[in-house]
Amino acid sequence: MTNIQASKQDQYLVQDCLHGNEEAWATLIDRYKNLIFSIPIKLGFSSDDAADIFQGVCLAIVEELPRLREPRALPAWLIQTTSRKCFRWKDASRRFVASDGQLENLSDTSAKIPEQLLQELDREQMVREAVSELPRECRRLVELLFYQVSPLSYHDLAEALEIPKGSIGPTRMRCLEKMRRLLLKKGF
Numbered sequence: 001m002t003n004i005q006a007s008k009q010d011q012y013l014v015q016d017c018l019h020g021n022e023e024a025w026a027t028l029i030d031r032y033k034n035l036i037f038s039i040p041i042k043l044g045f046s047s048d049d050a051a052d053i054f055q056g057v058c059l060a061i062v063e064e065l066p067r068l069r070e071p072r073a074l075p076a077w078l079i080q081t082t083s084r085k086c087f088r089w090k091d092a093s094r095r096f097v098a099s100d101g102q103l104e105n106l107s108d109t110s111a112k113i114p115e116q117l118l119q120e121l122d123r124e125q126m127v128r129e130a131v132s133e134l135p136r137e138c139r140r141l142v143e144l145l146f147y148q149v150s151p152l153s154y155h156d157l158a159e160a161l162e163i164p165k166g167s168i169g170p171t172r173m174r175c176l177e178k179m180r181r182l183l184l185k186k187g188f
Helices: 003-018 022-042 047-067 071-096 101-106 115-133 136-146 154-161 165-185
Strands: none
Touching: 003 022, 003 047, 003 071, 022 047, 022 071, 022 115, 047 071, 071 115, 115 136, 115 165, 136 154, 136 165, 154 165
16 A cells, blocks of 8 residues: 555545544554654653553544544654653653653753654554554564564474465465565565
C-alpha cells in the first residue's frame, strides 16, 4: 500500500468513525496504537505512564476527530497530539513529584518533538503498515523473528509455524523480499 493508498484508507476510516461505526473505531486504534505508544516510550516515559498517555490520546481522538480538517494527515496529527500529551504529562507530574533527569528536556509544553524523532516515527509506522499487509504466514514469521524479546531458535520457529525447520530460511527470504517491496512502495 502506498502512502496515497494509506491516506485514502485513513480518509474513509475517519468518515466511518464519524458516522458511529464501532468497527472503524477499533480499526483506527489498532492501526495506530503502536505509533501512539512508541512516542512516550522513546521520550523516556515508563510503560505505565505511556499507557496512561495512550489512553489520553484515545480520548483526544474521540473528542477531536470531528474537527480534524484533513483526515489524510491523521498520522501527523496523532504524533503531534501524543507529543503534546507527553509534555503535559511531564508538567503535571512535576507538580507532584520531583523531576527525574531523564525527562528534564520535556519541561516546556510548547516544545516540539525533534525532527529526527518525527522521521523515525514515520518510518516505524511504515514498517508496521507493511508488516500488517504481509500474507498471514509471512506476518507471523516476521513477528516471531523480530518482535520477540528473546529470539526464537529455528527449532522453536518451525514448531510455532508448523513448517519444516529447513524451510525457515527460504521462507524468511521470500517474506522479507515481500516486505521490502511493500516498503519501497511506501517510499521507505
